[in-house]
Structure formats: structure tokens, C-alpha cells
Amino acid sequence: MYIGPFALANNVFVAPMAGVTDRPFRQLCKKLGAGYAVSEMVTSRRELWDTLKTSRRANHDGEVEPIAVQIAGTDAAMMADAAAYNIDRGAQIIDINMGCPAKKVCNKWAGSALMQDEALALQIIEAVVQACAPHGVPVTLKMRTGWAQSHKNALSIARAAESAGVQMVAVHGRTREQGYKGLAEYDTMAEVKAALRIPVVANGDIDTPEKARDVLAYTGADAVMVGRAAQGRPWIFRELAHFLATGSHLAPPLVADVKRLLLDHLADHYQLYGEYSGVRTARKHIGWYVKTLPGGEAFRGQMNALEDCRAQLDAVAGFFDSLGQRMERVPALAPGQVASTQETTNNHNKIEEAAL
Numbered sequence: 001m002y003i004g005p006f007a008l009a010n011n012v013f014v015a016p017m018a019g020v021t022d023r024p025f026r027q028l029c030k031k032l033g034a035g036y037a038v039s040e041m042v043t044s045r046r047e048l049w050d051t052l053k054t055s056r057r058a059n060h061d062g063e064v065e066p067i068a069v070q071i072a073g074t075d076a077a078m079m080a081d082a083a084a085y086n087i088d089r090g091a092q093i094i095d096i097n098m099g100c101p102a103k104k105v106c107n108k109w110a111g112s113a114l115m116q117d118e119a120l121a122l123q124i125i126e127a128v129v130q131a132c133a134p135h136g137v138p139v140t141l142k143m144r145t146g147w148a149q150s151h152k153n154a155l156s157i158a159r160a161a162e163s164a165g166v167q168m169v170a171v172h173g174r175t176r177e178q179g180y181k182g183l184a185e186y187d188t189m190a191e192v193k194a195a196l197r198i199p200v201v202a203n204g205d206i207d208t209p210e211k212a213r214d215v216l217a218y219t220g221a222d223a224v225m226v227g228r229a230a231q232g233r234p235w236i237f238r239e240l241a242h243f244l245a246t247g248s249h250l251a252p253p254l255v256a257d258v259k260r261l262l263l264d265h266l267a268d269h270y271q272l273y274g275e276y277s278g279v280r281t282a283r284k285h286i287g288w289y290v291k292t293l294p295g296g297e298a299f300r301g302q303m304n305a306l307e308d309c310r311a312q313l314d315a316v317a318g319f320f321d322s323l324g325q326r327m328e329r330v331p332a333l334a335p336g337q338v339a340s341t342q343e344t345t346n347n348h349n350k351i352e353e354a355a356l
């Protein structure tokens with residue numbers, strides 16, 4: 001599968017998630033089998049480009065190619081400028097955000113709110129494509145099925161985007177109205193795929209190898225995109241890719257391997273964020289890793305009280321050393337476990353809004 005000139009390793013992708021898919025997390029997912037990853041959203045507001053938050057999101061030091069950056073905004077000219085800004089900082093693919101359901105974004109008519117104004121959405125798409133064309137940078141689009149159950153217009157926007165030069169479309173199987181509630185639907189994705197010539201990516205509730213296989217078969221999509229199911233389980237990408245290629249399952253990872261992965265993840269995380277912010281922003285990742293493990297909830301409460309990186313690393317190492325004495329491998333994720341966990345949904349909404 002290609003996006004513009006870039007050949008991708010496989011068709012299992014990391015979904016862009018504000019406050020989650022920073023460079024350390026993307027790197028880890030790629031290392032563990034993801035064929036493609038998109039950054040957190042970068043604002044189109046020029047006055048925020050010099051902030052620490054934006055500078056971290058625009059930092060791609062050592063990142064495995066292709067480097068894909070998602071941009072968000074409501075003004076066509078500003079979005080074109082944001083595309084150029086990120087290309088100057090290493091972006092090789094620009095993704096337009098029309099999928100974020102966070103209130104903080106939609107109240108400003110960005111993200112999935114743009115699906116209510118198709119004329120504005122198309123103006124933004126055309127402006128970004130024109131800004132990227134001289135650099136040979138392909139543009140992709142991530143959106144939802146529509147604004148509400150009574151206003152599903154993913155198909156019409158996808159057709160217009162393809163005509164404007166967008167080279168890949170990803171569709172999350174929920175409306176903005178749903179947020180992350182309920183179950184994703186795949187009929188709209190199938191309609192979009194049937195109508196387009198460019199690659200279409202299916203996103204929403206894909207949390208097991210069998211689900212990935214079934215969604216690809218039902219929708220005809222070219223790839224699947226995994227979001228919440230990868231939080232704390234970044235090895236899900238190699239599990240899905242292996243199953244799609246061979247029809248067989250990989251064994252869950254060893255507890256010792258998860259310990260090593262998490263400690264490496266934390267070291268990279270601290271390097272990007274520094275001591276003060278690093279130890280605090282790492283808490284959510286650690287919480288996701290241990291959430292389904294025996295003793296994980298109690299450990300998370302203790303770990304959240306730690307305020308320096310060394311103590312956090314030591315605590316994580318100790319937790320997994322103790323766990324390794326009781327079990328060899330971490331348990332597999334149960335089908336539907338992510339989609340049906342309301343706490344995960346609530347936390348994700350909070351993270352998105354806090355990260356903007």
C-alpha cells in the first residue's frame with residue numbers, strides 16, 4: 001500500500017490521538033509492527049506555534065519515515081500555512097483533522113465540526129493540497145461518518161476530497177454526536193470504499209486480530225487504524241499484522257518483554273518532556289499498561305503519587321518483576337474490552353481536550 005511515493009510496511013496503522021500519539025509512542029508502535037502512524041494534531045493558529053506544546057509535536061528527531069503530521073483548524077489559509085510550517089519541520093505527509101469530537105475543538109468549528117459545513121471543509125482541503133503540491137507532499141483526510149445520525153455525509157466529503165487531490169481517507173465509524181459511545185458502524189466505510197479509487201482506512205473498535213480481518217472483509221478497506229486498543233498494548237500491531245498475513249495468532253508477550261518495552265518507552269518519553277512534565281504525562285501510559293494486569297489498579301494509585309522519573313522507573317520495574325514471579329505472559333485483550341470500557345472513553349475525551 002502506498003501514500004503518494006511512500007510504500008508502507010503493512011496495512012495496520014496507528015490512529016492519531018491527541019495527548020497520546022507523541023513521537024515516543026509512535027516510534028514504539030512502529031517498532032512493534034505498525035505500518036504507519038500519524039502525529040497528534042498540530043494547531044493552525046500561528047500564535048501557538050512557538051509554544052512548548054506545539055514545538056514538541058513538531059519534533060521528529062529520529063522518527064522512522066514516513067513522517068505524517070495531522071493539522072487542525074477552521075480557516076483555509078491558516079491550514080495551508082500550517083501545512084507549510086510542518087513540511088519545513090520534516091513532515092512528509094499532511095493529514096487533515098475532520099474527526100476529532102472533543103468539545104474544545106468542535107466548539108471552534110474545527111475537527112469533526114467541519115463536517116457540518118461541507119463548503120468550508122472543501123475549501124480547507126483544496127488549500128492544503130495546493131500548499132503541499134509544490135513539495136511533493138501527499139495529503140490525507142481523517143473524518144467521522146458524519147455530524148449526527150441524521151447527518152451522515154462522509155461519502156460526499158470523501159468524493160470531494162478525492163477530486164481535490166487527497167490521496168487517502170480514514171473514516172472513524174461514529175458520528176461526532178456519538179463521541180466514543182456505542183459501537184462503530186462499518187456500512188458507511190464500505191460505501192466510501194466502493195465509491196473511491198484512493199485508499200480508504202477503517203477505524204473504530206478494532207481491538208483483536210479477528211476484528212481487523214472481519215472489518216477489512218466487510219468494508220473492502222485497504223487498511224485498519226487502531227487507536228484506544230493500542231493504549232498500553234502497543235504490541236497489538238504486530239499481533240494484527242501477523243494474523244492478517246498468516247491466519248495464526250502470536251502468543252501474548254512475556255511479562256519480562258513488556259517490562260523492557262515500558263521502561264524504554266518511559267526513557268524516550270522523559271527525554272522529550274523533561275523531568276517535571278515527563279513523570280506526569282507518563283502516568284496515563286503506565287496506567288494503560290497495568291490496567292488489566294493483576295494488582296494493576298492498586299499499583300496505578302501508588303504510582304500516580306510519585307513525582308520524579310527515577311522513582312517512577314523503579315516502581316514500574318518492581319511491579320513487573322513481582323508480576324513475573326506469578327505469570328509468564330500478559331493476558332490477551334478480550335474482544336470488545338476497549339470499546340465497552342466507559343472509563344477508557346471518559347479518559348480519552350479528557351486527554352483530547354487537555355492536550356489541545
